[in-house]
Amino acid sequence: MALGSTPVNVIEVDHLVKRFDGFTAVKGVTFQVKQGEVFGFLGPNGAGKSTTINMLCTLLRPTSGRAVINGHDLLTEQDAVRQSIGMIFQDPSLDDRLTGRENLRFHAMLYDVPGNLFRERSAELLEMVGLTDKADEVVRNYSGGMRRRLEIVRGLLHRPRVFFLDEPTLGLDPQTRRLIWDYLLTLREQEAVTMFMTTHYLDEAESCDRIAIIDHGEIIALDTPVALKGTVGGDIVTISTTDGRRASKLLKDVHHIEPRVLSNGQLVMEVASGDRFIPRMMATLAGGKEPVTVLSVSLRRPTLEDVFIRLTGRAIREEESGAGEQMRLRGRTWRR
Amino acid sequence: MAPLGGIEAASLRRELKGAYTIWYRDVLRFVRDRARVVASLAQPLLFLFVLGYGLGSSIPGLAAGAVSFVQFVFPGILGMTVLFTAIFSAISIVWDREFGFLKEVMVAPVSRTAVALGKVAGGSTVAILQAVIILLLAPAVGITLAWEQYLLLLALMLLLAAVMTSCGILVAARQRTIESFQVIMNFLLLPMFFLSGALFPLIGAPLWMELLATIDPVTYGVDALRQVALSASVPPELLQTLILHPILIDVAILAAFGLAFLIPAVWLFGKQD
Numbered sequence: 001m002a003l004g005s006t007p008v009n010v011i012e013v014d015h016l017v018k019r020f021d022g023f024t025a026v027k028g029v030t031f032q033v034k035q036g037e038v039f040g041f042l043g044p045n046g047a048g049k050s051t052t053i054n055m056l057c058t059l060l061r062p063t064s065g066r067a068v069i070n071g072h073d074l075l076t077e078q079d080a081v082r083q084s085i086g087m088i089f090q091d092p093s094l095d096d097r098l099t100g101r102e103n104l105r106f107h108a109m110l111y112d113v114p115g116n117l118f119r120e121r122s123a124e125l126l127e128m129v130g131l132t133d134k135a136d137e138v139v140r141n142y143s144g145g146m147r148r149r150l151e152i153v154r155g156l157l158h159r160p161r162v163f164f165l166d167e168p169t170l171g172l173d174p175q176t177r178r179l180i181w182d183y184l185l186t187l188r189e190q191e192a193v194t195m196f197m198t199t200h201y202l203d204e205a206e207s208c209d210r211i212a213i214i215d216h217g218e219i220i221a222l223d224t225p226v227a228l229k230g231t232v233g234g235d236i237v238t239i240s241t242t243d244g245r246r247a248s249k250l251l252k253d254v255h256h257i258e259p260r261v262l263s264n265g266q267l268v269m270e271v272a273s274g275d276r277f278i279p280r281m282m283a284t285l286a287g288g289k290e291p292v293t294v295l296s297v298s299l300r301r302p303t304l305e306d307v308f309i310r311l312t313g314r315a316i317r318e319e320e321s322g323a324g325e326q327m328r329l330r331g332r333t334w335r336r
Numbered sequence: 337m338a339p340l341g342g343i344e345a346a347s348l349r350r351e352l353k354g355a356y357t358i359w360y361r362d363v364l365r366f367v368r369d370r371a372r373v374v375a376s377l378a379q380p381l382l383f384l385f386v387l388g389y390g391l392g393s394s395i396p397g398l399a400a401g402a403v404s405f406v407q408f409v410f411p412g413i414l415g416m417t418v419l420f421t422a423i424f425s426a427i428s429i430v431w432d433r434e435f436g437f438l439k440e441v442m443v444a445p446v447s448r449t450a451v452a453l454g455k456v457a458g459g460s461t462v463a464i465l466q467a468v469i470i471l472l473l474a475p476a477v478g479i480t481l482a483w484e485q486y487l488l489l490l491a492l493m494l495l496l497a498a499v500m501t502s503c504g505i506l507v508a509a510r511q512r513t514i515e516s517f518q519v520i521m522n523f524l525l526l527p528m529f530f531l532s533g534a535l536f537p538l539i540g541a542p543l544w545m546e547l548l549a550t551i552d553p554v555t556y557g558v559d560a561l562r563q564v565a566l567s568a569s570v571p572p573e574l575l576q577t578l579i580l581h582p583i584l585i586d587v588a589i590l591a592a593f594g595l596a597f598l599i600p601a602v603w604l605f606g607k608q609d
Contacts, residue, residue: 057443061608079347082445095437097365106437109357110444112350154440 010035010162010194011056016065018051025051027217028065033162033196033210038188040208041198042304044316048217049198050090053166056196057087070161083111086155086193088165092147096140100131100150103139104157111158118157125153128190129183145176152183156191165197169204181207200316202304213308220311225304232302232310235274237281240266242293247285250292254284260309270306274299354446355454361437362425362458366465373466376421380470384413387535388477398537399574403566406477408578411561412534414493417467419532419554422497423525425459426504430511448606452505456598459501460494467493474565481568488564495590496557502597503553509604532558537578553593560586 011033018026026048033039041049054060056067058078067074070084094103101122108118126132129149139147148168155163168184169177181204188195197208205211206225213221213228221228241247244265251257251269255277259267271277278297285292308316366373384406392405432438441451471489474481481489507520531545532554538546549555559580566575581589 059442059609079445079447082443085443087440087443089439091435091439093435093437093439095361095365097368098361102364103437106357106361107440107444109360110354110441110446112353112445 008035009033010037010070011039011196012068013056014066016052016055016067017063018048018055018060019063025217026055029212029214029217029219031212031219031222033194036188036192036194037210038185038195038197038208040205040211041196041214042200042202042205042211042308042316043198043214044200044314047214049200049214050166051217052214053164053196053198057085057164058082083158084161086158086160086163088148088151088155088163088168090166090170092151094139094147094150094154096142097138099136099138100126100142101135103150104135104154107154107157113158121157121159122153125156125187128187129153143176144172145179148172148176148180149183152180152187156187156193159191160193162194162196165195167198167200169199169201177201177204202316205304211304213304213311215308215312221307228304228307229302232270232306234270234272234302235277236268236300236302236306237271237274237277238262238266238268238298238300239281240264240295241285242295246290247292247294250284250288251281255281270302270310350445351447351450354441354444354450355457357446358441358451358454359458359461362455363461363465366462373469376466377469379420380413380417383416383535384409384470384473384477388413399570399577402570402574403578404478407479407566407569408537408562409535410474410477410479411565412532412558414467414470414489414561414565415496415532415534415554415558416529417470418463418493418497418557419500419529420525421463421466422459422500423504423520425462426455426501427508427520429455429505429508430513434512449602452509452602452605455505456498456501459504460497463497463501464490464494467497479565479569481565485564485568489561492557492560492564492587495587495594496554496561499553499557499590499594499597502594502601505605506597506601509601510607528552528554531555533580534558538580539577553590556581556586556590556593560590 009032011031013029013031015028015030016026017024017028029048029052041052043049051060055062056069056074058074058081062074069081072080072084074081095106098106104122104126105118107113108115108122113121122135123132126135129152131146131149131153134142134146139150142150152168165184169180172180184195185207187193197204199205208225210222210224211228212219221231239247244261244267247267248259248261251259251267257269257271259269261267278299282294282297285294305316308314388406388409395405397404398408429438433442438451442448468490471486471493507524527548531549531552533541533549534554538549538555541549560583563575563579563583563586566578570578580586
C-alpha cells in the first residue's frame with residue numbers, strides 16, 4: 001500500500017525507527033490507524049511507546065522510516081502535521097500559575113484559533129468535561145483529574161483530526177481514571193476524532209478498537225482486543241497446591257497440559273472450557289498413590305495480560321522508577 | 337524552520353503571534369506572582385543598602401570623594417538585578433520543557449525560532465520590570481536623574497537583559513536535567529556578577545581579574561549603566577576615573593556578545609532530537 005493514498009487511514013507508519021546513542025528504542029514499527037478509531041499502544045514501561053508517540057507528534061525526529069498523518073508527511077510537512085494533531089503528554093503540561101481559561105487562550109493563540117471560535121469552543125468543551133465553574137481558577141488549585149480534563153479540552157480546542165494521548169491516566173486514582181475515560185469516549189463520538197494512545201493499563205487497552213502490543217521497540221501483535229484474547233484459546237485456570245511440582249507432572253501425564261509456574265508457586269494453565277476441566281483436574285490430583293491437595297482454584301476469561309504473557313513470557317509490570325521518574329518527582333517538588 | 341527570506345506573510349504573522357504568546361505568558365506570570373517579585377527584590381536590596389552603606393562607612397568615597405560607595409554600587413545592583421532575573425527566567429526553560437507549558441508549545445505549529453525569540457523577549461521584559469523597581473530607588477541613594485537619563489538607563493538594561501537571556505537560553509537549550517543548575521549558578525552567574533565591577537572599581541584591580549572581566553559581558557553593561565547613572569552628579573573628568581570604555585564601545589561589545597549568544601542559542605533550541 002502506497003503511503004498517503006488511502007484517505008481512510010489517518011495515520012500511516014512505515015518502518016519507523018528511533019535510535020539513541022547506542023540504543024534502539026523503536027525498531028521499525030509499521031501500522032495504520034483508521035479514521036475515527038481508538039488505537040492503543042500497550043506495553044510495559046520502556047517498550048518504546050512514548051518514543052513512538054513523541055516521533056508522531058514531531059517532538060522527536062525519526063532515525064529512519066516514514067509516517068503520514070492526516071495526509072501530511074511527518075518529516076517534510078511538520079507544521080501541517082502539528083496543526084492536525086492534539087496532544088496529551090504523560091507529564092502535566094499546563095502552566096499552573098495561570099487560570100484554566102488562560103491556559104486555553106494561550107493554546108488558541110498558538111494554533112491561531114480566532115477569538116470568537118475560541119470562546120464558543122472552549123465554553124462547549126469545558127461544559128462537556130464539567131469544568132465551566134473552575135475555568136477561571138488558577139490551575140495550581142486543580143486536582144490531578146481536573147488538570148487532565150483541562151488538558152483534554154485544550155488538546156481538542158483547535159479541532160485536531162488525531163488526538164495523541166501518552167498514558168492519559170497515569171498517576172490518577174481508579175475512579176478518576178474511569179471518569180476520564182468516559183469523557184474521552186463521549187468526546188470521540190461527538191468530535192469524530194481519531195485517538196492514538198499509549199497505556200500500560202490493561203482495562204484501558206480493552207476500551208480501544210484495536211491494540212498494538214509493543215515490547216522492546218517492536219510490535220508483537222496487532223488486532224482487536226477480542227481477537228487478541230482469542231489467541232490465548234479458552235479459559236485461564238489458576239490453582240495453588242501443596243506440591244506444585246507433583247501437580248504439574250500429573251497434569252502433564254493425564255491431561256497433556258504444561259502449566260506455567262508463577263513466582264508464588266501457583267500453577268496457571270490455558271484450557272478450552274474451564275468449567276468442565278476443573279472437575280476432571282480435581283479428580284486427577286486427588287487420585288493416584290500420592291494425592292496432591294488443592295488449596296484454591298480460580299477460573300477466568302483471558303485478559304490482555306495473558307496475551308502479553310503468552311507472547312513474551314513476562315507480565316506487563318511496573319518497572320522501578322528510572323532517572324526520568326526521579327527528576328519528574330524532584331521537578332514537581334522544586335516547582336511547588 | 338523556513339529560510340528567513342522565504343517566509344510568506346501569513347506564516348510570518350503566525351510566527352509573530354507565537355513569539356508574542358510566549359512573551360505574554362512570561363509577563364503575565366510575573367505580574368501574577370507578587371510573592372516572586374518581592375522575594376527576588378530582597379537580594380538586590382540587601383546588596384544595595386547593607387553592603388552599600390555597611391562597606392561605604394569604611395570606604396572614603398570614590399573619584400576623589402565625589403561618589404559615595406552606595407552611589408558607585410547602585411548601577412552595579414541594577415546590572416545584577418537584570419543579570420539574575422534574565423538568567424533565571426531563561427534557565428526555567430529546562431523545567432518548563434520537561435514538565436510544563438513549553439512542552440505543549442513544542443508541538444504547536446510555531447517554529448522553534450519564534451519560541452526562542454519570544455522567550456528572549458519575555459525574559460528581558462521581566463528582568464526590566466524587576467530592575468525598574470530598583471531604578472526608582474535612585475533618589476534614595478542620592479542619585480538624581482533627568483528623564484532622558486532614566487530612559488537611557490532603561491534602554492541599556494534592556495540590552496543587557498536581552499544579552500543575558502540569550503546566554504541563559506544557550507546554556508539551557510540542550511539541558512535535560514536540573515542537576516547542573518547549581519553548577520551554572522556557581523560557575524557562571526556569580527563569577528559574572530563579581531567580575532563585572534559591579535561592587536568595586538576594576539581600575540587598579542589585579543591583571544588576572546582585569547583579563548577575566550574583559551570576557552565578562554556584564555562588565556560592559558555595568559560600565560555603561562554607571563556612566564549614565566553618575567553623569568548628572570559627577571563632573572566628567574572625575575567620572576573618567578571610574579569608567580572603562582566610552583559608552584558606545586560598551587554598547588557595541590554588548591551587542592556583539594548578544595549575537596554570539598543568540599545565534600547558537602536559537603540554533604541549539606531548534607535542533608530536534
